[in-house]
Amino acid sequence: MSDRFKRIFLGLSIVVPFLIYALYYYGMMVKNAPYKFAEFEELTLKYGLGDSLANSYNSRTMEYQYLNESDSIVRKKVKLTKDDLLYLHRKAADLGFWNFPEKMEGNSEATGTVQPHYYLEFKYQRKTKHIDFDVDYAGKPKLKDAVRQLITVVDERIKTAENR
Numbered sequence: 772m773s774d775r776f777k778r779i780f781l782g783l784s785i786v787v788p789f790l791i792y793a794l795y796y797y798g799m800m801v802k803n804a805p806y807k808f809a810e811f812e813e814l815t816l817k818y819g820l821g822d823s824l825a826n827s828y829n830s831r832t833m834e835y836q837y838l839n840e841s842d843s844i845v846r847k848k849v850k851l852t853k854d855d856l857l858y859l860h861r862k863a864a865d866l867g868f869w870n871f872p873e874k875m876e877g878n879s880e881a882t883g884t885v886q887p888h889y890y891l892e893f894k895y896q897r898k899t900k901h902i903d904f905d906v907d908y909a910g911k912p913k914l915k916d917a918v919r920q921l922i923t924v925v926d927e928r929i930k931t932a933e934n935r
Contacts, residue, residue: 806869808860810896816925817890824890828929830856835929849933862924863893866917869900875918877907889922
């Protein structure tokens with residue numbers, strides 16, 4: 772055997788099994804991912820001051836309800852496109868939404884003011900993930916910023932779809 776053939780054989784005997792193992796391992800991880808966009812059913816966002824969640828959106832029914840400046844309820848049909856929903860799904864994954872605690876409530880009684888409260892839910896065929904978030908949440912600042920960013924992105928997408 773030549774020296775070149777020995778090197779090729781040695782390289783292939785290490786690289787090929789490693790590639791097969793990596794494809795198998797990561798293929799199984801992607802296949803068994805708990806939140807897949809292919810299984811996405813609906814997105815729900817509700818928000819308001821205190822316990823009153825007067826503003827709401829549901830992507831399945833396309834019902835968007837909000838309070839305008841004169842405190843009257845406005846109801847509209849707003850359709851988020853599949854691209855919008857895919858973007859929101861990926862944004863939630865990027866921000867770690869699946870690892871957020873379900874309750875992120877603050878103590879508004881201590882401050883004496885009524886703070887905005889949000890409810891965000893991503894529903895899939897096999898699982899559902901939701902969070903209850905108060906603006907005066909006193910937990911980790913990075914977690915609070917990530918939740919606020921996700922809620923802002925969802926709200927912006929809904930308002931963009933409303934203007935279409």
